[in-house]
Amino acid sequence: xxxxxxxxxxxxxxxxxxxxVKCTYSVSGNPYLFWYVQYPNRGLxxxxxxxTGDNLVKGSYGFEAEFNxxxxxxxxxxxxxxxxxxxLYFCAVRDMGAAGNKLTFGGGTRVLVKP
Amino acid sequence: xxxxxxxxxYLFRKEGQNVTLSCEQNLNHDAMYWYRQDxxxxxxxxxxxxxxxxxxxxxxxxxxxxSREKKESFPLTVTSAQKNPTAFYLCxxxxxxxxxxxxxxxxxxxxxx
Numbered sequence: 671x672x673x674x675x676x677x678x679x680x681x682x683x684x685x686x687x688x689x690x691v692k693c694t695y696s697v698s699g700n701p702y703l704f705w706y707v708q709y710p711n712r713g714l715x716x717x718x719x720x721x722t723g724d725n726l727v728k729g730s731y732g733f734e735a736e737f738n739x740x741x742x743x744x745x746x747x748x749x750x751x752x753x754x755x756x757x758l759y760f761c762a763v764r765d766m767g768a769a770g771n772k773l774t775f776g777g778g779t780r781v782l783v784k785p
Numbered sequence: 786x787x788x789x790x791x792x793x794x795y796l797f798r799k800e801g802q803n804v805t806l807s808c809e810q811n812l813n814h815d816a817m818y819w820y821r822q823d824x825x826x827x828x829x830x831x832x833x834x835x836x837x838x839x840x841x842x843x844x845x846x847x848x849x850x851x852s853r854e855k856k857e858s859f860p861l862t863v864t865s866a867q868k869n870p871t872a873f874y875l876c877x878x879x880x881x882x883x884x885x886x887x888x889x890x891x892x893x894x895x896x897x898x
Contacts, residue, residue, distance in 0.1 A: 702885045713875055713889035721884055760827065764885035771816050771879040773887060777827040
């Protein structure tokens with residue numbers, strides 16, 4: 671069975687500093703990996719995805735993520751955080767070998783960017 | 786304006802009553818999903834449907850029911866058998882061409898009094 675782990679419940683960072691949100695995954699085959707962001711009382715918004723190709727994926731709002739197959743990780747990064755980046759971030763994985771588009775989500779990491 | 790709509794945004798019900806949450810999409814997506822989100826927790830899959838007139842149980846289907854009579858619609862009924870129904874409910878859809886990317890609605894917050 672596929673699974674995703676986000677080891678940090680919360681990440682605190684000062685505005686202007688680099689932001690990293692960690693994610694590790696487990697699948698039986700090759701993974702499709704996704705990052706989503708959720709603002710209070712809203713649905714999830716797609717940030718970026720890794721399907722194949724370059725290990726560094728660029729997404730929306732200046733975010734990027736690095737796929738590392740040997741470490742089974744897909745950490746989300748932003749070089750300079752903004753106060754408006756404060757939100758709940760979810761990592762998700764789809765097993766390419768599985769039928770359908772079912773995703774498994776991590777437990778989420780709350781990001782707090784302080785001015 | 787394409788997207789997924791959920792209604793209502795907020796819903797209050799008395800304990801023991803069934804309630805139906807609406808989810809509609811005009812993205813022409815084949816698959817639709819229902820998730821439950823509790824405070825401080827991630828998303829848990831309730832039901833999903835990959836095609837009209839077919840659906841499968843997710844990880845926490847007990848106390849819930851769904852139907853998929855039209856491609857655009859995937860309503861969720863929270864029955865009186867659901868022991869703790871107060872939660873934030875999210876609907877999503879995806880196209881098989883998008884290789885797994887799901888698009889989410891704005892959510893319905895259900896509170897059982």
